[in-house]
Amino acid sequence: MAGDTKFHHGDPRTEVGPIVEMKNIEKHFGNIIALAGVSFDVLPGECHCLLGDNGAGKSTFIKTMSGVHKPTKGDILFEGKTMDFGSPRDAMEAGIATVFQDLAMIPLMSVSRNFFMGREPTKGGGITKRLDVDKMNSVVMEEMRNMGINLRAPDQAVGTLSGGERQTVAIARAVYFGAKVLILDEPTSALGVRQTSNVLATIDKVRKQGVGVVFISHNVRHALAVGDRFTVLNRGKTLGTAKRGEISPEELQDLMAGGQELAQLEGSLGGTV
Amino acid sequence: MSSTTTDERLKTESFLARFLKRPELGALAGLILVTVFFFVTADGSMFTLSGFMNFMQPASQLGILAIGAALLMICGEFDLSIGSMVAFAGLFFGVCVVTWNLPLLVSIPATLVFAALVGAINGSIVLRSGLPSFIVTLAFLFILRGLSLVGLKWATGGNTQLRGVREAVEDDWLAPLFSGDAFPDLFNWLASKGLIDTFNSGLPKVPGIPVEILWFILIALIATYVLLRTPVGNWIFAAGGDKNAASNSGVPVGKIKLSLFMLTACCAALVAIITVLDAGSTDARRGFQKEFEAIIAAVIGGCLLTGGYGSAIGAFFGSIIFGMVVIGLTYTNFDQDWFQVFLGGMLLIAVLFNNAIRKRVTGER
Numbered sequence: 001m002a003g004d005t006k007f008h009h010g011d012p013r014t015e016v017g018p019i020v021e022m023k024n025i026e027k028h029f030g031n032i033i034a035l036a037g038v039s040f041d042v043l044p045g046e047c048h049c050l051l052g053d054n055g056a057g058k059s060t061f062i063k064t065m066s067g068v069h070k071p072t073k074g075d076i077l078f079e080g081k082t083m084d085f086g087s088p089r090d091a092m093e094a095g096i097a098t099v100f101q102d103l104a105m106i107p108l109m110s111v112s113r114n115f116f117m118g119r120e121p122t123k124g125g126g127i128t129k130r131l132d133v134d135k136m137n138s139v140v141m142e143e144m145r146n147m148g149i150n151l152r153a154p155d156q157a158v159g160t161l162s163g164g165e166r167q168t169v170a171i172a173r174a175v176y177f178g179a180k181v182l183i184l185d186e187p188t189s190a191l192g193v194r195q196t197s198n199v200l201a202t203i204d205k206v207r208k209q210g211v212g213v214v215f216i217s218h219n220v221r222h223a224l225a226v227g228d229r230f231t232v233l234n235r236g237k238t239l240g241t242a243k244r245g246e247i248s249p250e251e252l253q254d255l256m257a258g259g260q261e262l263a264q265l266e267g268s269l270g271g272t273v
Numbered sequence: 274m275s276s277t278t279t280d281e282r283l284k285t286e287s288f289l290a291r292f293l294k295r296p297e298l299g300a301l302a303g304l305i306l307v308t309v310f311f312f313v314t315a316d317g318s319m320f321t322l323s324g325f326m327n328f329m330q331p332a333s334q335l336g337i338l339a340i341g342a343a344l345l346m347i348c349g350e351f352d353l354s355i356g357s358m359v360a361f362a363g364l365f366f367g368v369c370v371v372t373w374n375l376p377l378l379v380s381i382p383a384t385l386v387f388a389a390l391v392g393a394i395n396g397s398i399v400l401r402s403g404l405p406s407f408i409v410t411l412a413f414l415f416i417l418r419g420l421s422l423v424g425l426k427w428a429t430g431g432n433t434q435l436r437g438v439r440e441a442v443e444d445d446w447l448a449p450l451f452s453g454d455a456f457p458d459l460f461n462w463l464a465s466k467g468l469i470d471t472f473n474s475g476l477p478k479v480p481g482i483p484v485e486i487l488w489f490i491l492i493a494l495i496a497t498y499v500l501l502r503t504p505v506g507n508w509i510f511a512a513g514g515d516k517n518a519a520s521n522s523g524v525p526v527g528k529i530k531l532s533l534f535m536l537t538a539c540c541a542a543l544v545a546i547i548t549v550l551d552a553g554s555t556d557a558r559r560g561f562q563k564e565f566e567a568i569i570a571a572v573i574g575g576c577l578l579t580g581g582y583g584s585a586i587g588a589f590f591g592s593i594i595f596g597m598v599v600i601g602l603t604y605t606n607f608d609q610d611w612f613q614v615f616l617g618g619m620l621l622i623a624v625l626f627n628n629a630i631r632k633r634v635t636g637e638r
């Protein structure tokens with residue numbers, strides 16, 4: 001997109017290509033058009049916020065990025081190469097980890113089994129290959145402590161956790177496995193003050209390690225606190241991308257309302273509308 | 274290790290309290306109850322070695338099915354066609370052995386592969402259509418039973434029983450693995466030392482351990498190990514707990530479910546092989562209503578009908594309860610037809626109990 005290219009000019013990272021680049025993604029569910037041509041990219045070491053009203057298509061969009069949905073049309077480039085994720089497992093193996101809005105947790109299973117679901121550590125080889133339960137338990141306790149939550153016990157069922165604790169498990173899991181891209185779909189919606197600032201600090205930390213972060217939030221202050229770029233979705237389309245510093249909190253607030261007052265914002269959106 | 278640091282919000286949990294959260298608890302409690310009941314009411318011979326083998330034999334035949342059914346239930350699916358599958362696999366096996374004169378080395382793997390294929394058809398229809406497995410496999414309950422009848426008549430020229438299996442496998446070296454009693458030498462030795470009951474001739478009253486009991490124990494152990502200690506076990510629980518969440522977390526839900534449909538069918542085939550070799554013939558009524566008994570044993574063993582929770586060792590105990598009640602009643606003065614009442618009652622209690630346990634585990638309010 002024109003806006004994007006303009007934005008990249010003068011950026012010290014110009015040589016570094018995006019980790020994931022989504023081009024003109026369309027997603028239809030039967031006759032429902034959830035995404036009507038969305039382009040988006042994430043650079044290594046940046047936090048790219050995806051904003052928009054309820055039902056704008058944010059979750060649907062990140063689900064195409066994490067292999068849950070196959071796009072009806074459009075291309076996904078991963079590190080410059082066309083990628084066709086057949087399943088979330090493929091995306092994960094490529095280094096993309098996601099905190100889904102519904103968290104993808106299983107209430108009947110323990111915290112540590114949920115944490116490692118799909119990517120269980122094993123020990124022993126051949127026929128004796130088995131779960132490394134000690135490692136699972138200690139990693140979970142450690143990672144949760146880093147997020148500011150002291151779990152009672154790693155074998156506690158997720159169903160017995162509070163909403164925020166559950167969300168934190170999902171975030172800790174994604175951070176632990178998100179080697180290249182970390183996607184967070186409204187990760188702070190149920191969190192307390194301390195846990196929220198922990199999550200934002202974690203985003204900042206992994207970004208400094210070179211991970212590309214996609215962050216969906218309805219909270220302006222959270223988005224502004226960590227975002228490097230802001231892309232607004234509305235009714236399945238991008239309204240444009242703005243860079244940090246080019247946009248005031250008030251303007252961002254309007255954008256997050258789905259670009260209702262878009263006319264005044266054209267300037268800050270780089271004329272992409 | 275950090276995992277052992279305790280939290281002040283956690284009341285110290287006794288071994289008992291921990292144990293109370295295990296899914297197989299109900300089945301174990303039930304087993305103790307049933308044992309006590311028969312200890313009081315039944316003839317003492319029920320609890321001799323031969324009495325034990327007597328009820329363990331049907332328990333094992335059911336248990337092999339029940340463990341397969343339990344794994345499938347934990348991953349969130351049902352297979353109502355396993356009873357008919359026993360007849361169908363029995364027919365295929367009988368035809369291999371009698372009509373085509375194949376050795377067991379070929380017939381047994383062929384029967385297992387054949388069953389796995391039927392299981393895969395079942396599974397693919399369920400997974401592709403997204404229909405409840407209950408209804409799809411109910412259709413196969415009738416289809417396979419009907420095919421068994423038609424096939425038997427075709428193979429025998431009009432009969433619904435195919436005889437001559439025993440003669441056909443008489444000298445087959447593989448037969449002892451799937452029929453008869455294991456460890457006869459050990460039992461002879463024990464008899465000669467006077468450690469077990471003998472006939473007047475000096476031969477032991479129990480010539481060995483019926484092979485199905487060994488298969489049953491082996492399968493229960495493997496299934497328990499896989500469920501609790503391997504990634505695949507974690508995937509089975511996850512797939513049954515919430516298939517979207519599991520799939521979004523990278524669990525190959527479709528593959529897991531399909532494999533378990535195939536495994537359950539293979540369990541049915543194994544039971545078919547063992548019982549056909551045992552009887553020396555196969556007939557169309559083989560495995561009749563076993564699907565319900567297997568599911569009941571799995572539920573008594575702690576499996577939730579909604580999936581995501583349960584245990585293989587629970588199904589193991591559930592099947593033993595079953596065998597004890599069926600056979601045990603013949604050792605008592607009760608009318609044997611109490612069996613069905615007993616069964617229904619057990620099922621009801623088990624379901625209520627499981628529901629309560631699940632609420633405990635999930636902290637549901």
Ligand SMILES: Nc1ncnc2c1ncn2[C@@H]1O[C@H](COP(=O)(O)OP(=O)(O)OP(=O)(O)O)[C@@H](O)[C@H]1O
Binds near residue numbers: 056061
């Ligand atoms: N599986 C589906 N089938 C049909 N329609 C769908 C499906 N998933 C999403 N949609 C539709 O696509 C649109 C976008 O949904 P999406 O969940 O992506 O919104 P969102 O931007 O994440 O909203 P929110 O802020 O409320 O989370 C909605 O109108 C929704 O009804």
Ligand SMILES: [Mg+2]
Binds near residue numbers: 058101
């Ligand atoms: Mg959403």
